[in-house]
Amino acid sequence: MKWVIRSIFFGVVIAIIVMVYALYQTKTSTCAVVKEGSESGVPLIGGPIKLTTHEGKTFNSDEYKGQYLLVYFGFAFCPDICPTALSNITEALNLLGGDSRNIQPVFITIDPERDSIESLKAYVKNFHPKTLGLTGSQEDIDKHIKMFKVYVSKLESQDKDDKNYLLDHSSIVYLMGRDGVFLKAFSHETEPQAMASKISEIISKDRRKVST
Numbered sequence: 001m002k003w004v005i006r007s008i009f010f011g012v013v014i015a016i017i018v019m020v021y022a023l024y025q026t027k028t029s030t031c032a033v034v035k036e037g038s039e040s041g042v043p044l045i046g047g048p049i050k051l052t053t054h055e056g057k058t059f060n061s062d063e064y065k066g067q068y069l070l071v072y073f074g075f076a077f078c079p080d081i082c083p084t085a086l087s088n089i090t091e092a093l094n095l096l097g098g099d100s101r102n103i104q105p106v107f108i109t110i111d112p113e114r115d116s117i118e119s120l121k122a123y124v125k126n127f128h129p130k131t132l133g134l135t136g137s138q139e140d141i142d143k144h145i146k147m148f149k150v151y152v153s154k155l156e157s158q159d160k161d162d163k164n165y166l167l168d169h170s171s172i173v174y175l176m177g178r179d180g181v182f183l184k185a186f187s188h189e190t191e192p193q194a195m196a197s198k199i200s201e202i203i204s205k206d207r208r209k210v211s212t
């Protein structure tokens with residue numbers, strides 16, 4: 001009888017060793033994958049943008065390959081942060097002069113409920129003439145918010161029917177490269193001069209890459 005207990009005991013011990021080994025294997029392999037991703041230095045931000053412009057046209061970022069996109073998420077009712085970001089983008093593009101030719105600024109609403117095509121049309125007039133306001137269904141917008149890892153939180157007001165609600169949101173200006181890949185993030189507080197010189201630096205580096 002003793003040998004039966006002993007073999008069960010060894011069986012259990014071996015099973016535990018195999019399980020721990022298997023677990024360890026999967027752990028290390030996932031670690032390796034994560035490491036590879038971070039070593040390549042490309043954060044997983046962004047993706048194909050497919051929405052509707054303030055002119056009612058389809059916007060597809062695939063059609064902007066070869067150009068840089070300056071992507072900003074916000075909402076037209078935003079009292080100060082969004083206008084600051086969009087004004088800084090406007091000024092940076094003005095400072096870039098001829099280099100701004102290949103840069104497309106886009107403002108993606110996080111508030112499609114209020115930011116209709118019509119209201120975006122009126123809103124973008126306040127900023128650089130190239131600025132495209134983009135909207136879509138709540139589902140489409142949510143998809144883009146997720147893609148760019150934007151933080152959005154609706155600030156609940158006392159009145160449930162209040163249409164003057166505010167949204168708390170992350171305020172990042174994303175520079176996407178000519179291949180649609182994320183290059184650099186600016187804050188809404190980045191000085192236009194600093195933004196322009198960084199973009200100009202990237203553009204001339206890319207130019208050198210093409211010529212060599």
Ligand code: NI
Binds near residue numbers: 074083169
């Ligand atoms: Ni805002």
